[in-house]
Amino acid sequence: MGRAKQFDPKVAVERAMQVFWRKGYGGTTPQDLVDALGIGKGSLYNAFGSKHRLFEAALECYRDKETATLVAMLEEPGPVKERLRRALTRLAETDLADPDHRGCLAVNTAAEFGRSDESAVRLVRRMFDRTEDAFRAAIEEGQRAGEIRPDRDPRAIGSLLLNTVVGLRVLARVADGPERLSLVIDGVIDTL
Amino acid sequence: MGRAKQFDPKVAVERAMQVFWRKGYGGTTPQDLVDALGIGKGSLYNAFGSKHRLFEAALECYRDKETATLVAMLEEPGPVKERLRRALTRLAETDLADPDHRGCLAVNTAAEFGRSDESAVRLVRRMFDRTEDAFRAAIEEGQRAGEIRPDRDPRAIGSLLLNTVVGLRVLARVADGPERLSLVIDGVIDTL
DNA sequence: CATATTTTGTACCTGAAGTTCAAGAAAAGG
């Protein structure tokens, strides 16, 4: 019973995610959210409680979509090394093509909050863990297929690739061209 | 003629740098700065014009100190690879030992502003360029000394090391231990 | 010492952030 919501919370969170991604948490105002979600301030606070809680939901949404995309890219056909290269390249290209150069919401959040925000840090860590796991799985597959030397620690390479992606997405935020990013990607992939 | 300043602007900028480093640009209020610098608001705005101008000065100060530290570390005696490993390790250790886990001010600034702030982006780019240059110089030295294979592009390795550092300093902001960072450092250095 | 010039702290202003609330509208139950 009671009046039904006039908007879809899923859609609202996704729109909020776009705003937080573009402007950061601190840079986003309730008014920005009201404008982007197309609902009144009251509804916003009734539905999500606070700017921060909405942010958590948005970050969770981002994390799920982003990791799903990465996993999908890593599951494409072809040699593992080529898949990895393609995944990184596509990531860099996407970031550079974005007119706002938003980079990665999780990385930006890590930089914005550090550990001063418990819930944010938890969400970011989880996203990083999942990303590393996805890379590790790909590496193990490559080792089983004989494409990657079996004497290297998959977890270590996973960490290294995670770190590479994090770096790339920061550099992409201020990059004026693709050169440096390409050098990085080639440099990393060629050592595998 | 006229009264002399009661405080040392250099010291003031350095203190401001500490505040911006800890709280970010958006998270720093004029009151924070007044408290940290120990001068009145009037003096602050008289001396620096605006929060943003003071931030630029602080970022410049940070950049100069930080790159000087890096260059000094890379100029220590010993094999180049060991110098690089030590430099990265010390960086990670410093970040983890910092109770606030502030990471790198330039990286945080890149993440906070992206390209929405022209002057900030310029300062960050310059810091990144200098860092890459420092690494490139070290690599070239290593190649001359026969420690590093001469068929690799020093600029590319410089980019790769820069990217590694940027990634490390983001991961350090949310890391709960040194394990992942160590894996990354060893993974990168061992491929040189 | 006189004066011009600068510094300094305080008081003040404007706008917005972040949230709450009262009043009304729509859906379900008796």
Added chain:
DNA sequence: CCTTTTCTTGAACTTCAGGTACAAAATATG
């Protein structure tokens, strides 16, 4: 169909960010 419950809307409220204006104080220069 009336009550109950939940949602909606927009205004109201509180606090503070960010910066300006000012008058008093201090000091280099002639």
